[in-house]
Amino acid sequence: DVQLQESGPGLVKPSQSLSLTCTVTGYSITSDYAWNWIRQFPGNKLEWMGYISYSGSTSYNPSLKSRISITRDTSKNQFFLQLNSVTTEDTATYYCARYRYGSSYFDYWGQGTTLTVSS
Amino acid sequence: DIKMTQSPSSMYASLGERVTITCKASQDIKSYLSWYQQKPWKSPKTLIYYATSLADGVPSRFSGSGSGQDYSLTISSLESDDTATYYCLQHGESPLTFGAGTKLELK
Numbered sequence: 001d002v003q004l005q006e007s008g009p010g011l012v013k014p015s016q017s018l019s020l021t022c023t024v025t026g027y028s029i030t031s032d033y034a035w036n037w038i039r040q041f042p043g044n045k046l047e048w049m050g051y052i053s054y055s056g057s058t059s060y061n062p063s064l065k066s067r068i069s070i071t072r073d074t075s076k077n078q079f080f081l082q083l084n085s086v087t088t089e090d091t092a093t094y095y096c097a098r099y100r101y102g103s104s105y106f107d108y109w110g111q112g113t114t115l116t117v118s119s
Numbered sequence: 120d121i122k123m124t125q126s127p128s129s130m131y132a133s134l135g136e137r138v139t140i141t142c143k144a145s146q147d148i149k150s151y152l153s154w155y156q157q158k159p160w161k162s163p164k165t166l167i168y169y170a171t172s173l174a175d176g177v178p179s180r181f182s183g184s185g186s187g188q189d190y191s192l193t194i195s196s197l198e199s200d201d202t203a204t205y206y207c208l209q210h211g212e213s214p215l216t217f218g219a220g221t222k223l224e225l226k
Contacts, residue, residue, distance in 0.1 A: 011177070042206065044220055046163075046208075048208075048215040061213075062214060104168060107174070
């Protein structure tokens with residue numbers, strides 16, 4: 001069964017960078033699909049952040065383009081989110097999710113990791 | 120960015136009632152629309168993809184319809200397990216954008 005599991009520091013100070021990891025089990029991230037980061041703000045608004053495809057190409061939400069980077073470690077079947085220069089507005093629950101091409105939907109989600117930006 | 124206007128933002132319904140939630144896109148998204156159910160403290164779960172296709176394991180009381188800019192999610196007969204927040208998501212154009220959500224509660 002495919003499973004995605006986010007992990008991260010929980011708390012980051014303003015102006016620092018956040019780094020989150022999504023560990024995928026049950027499927028190779030180099031086989032197919034797009035591997036995404038999505039966040040949910042307090043108040044429940046959802047925002048798509050970007051993805052890294054099975055081939056390694058990336059696509060980002062332009063609202064984040066100057067601050068975001070999504071990379072991967074294929075040997076560990078993990079992909080990563082780095083967001084630079086965080087502010088309190090980046091406080092959110094961060095989800096990783098698999099996007100199915102063709103049918104066009106997110107078929108597997110992680111359980112989410114909460115990140116708080118505070119001094 | 121494509122704006123997704125979802126309505127209502129919240130609603131109450133009775134067990135067995137037919138419930139409809141709508142999403143309107145700011146431009147034609149060519150049926151690249153999916154619906155998700157989220158319960159408190161859980162990640163979203165896919166219900167419908169490509170506007171009308173039922174995701175694996177989703178009860179048949181859920182259905183989707185629509186085309187162009189206008190889409191809807193219908194629950195034919197509300198069950199207690201359906202209390203949740205529902206979101207639409209458009210994939211027609213990047214960046215992908217979500218509706219603001221509909222919180223569905225039992226009357």
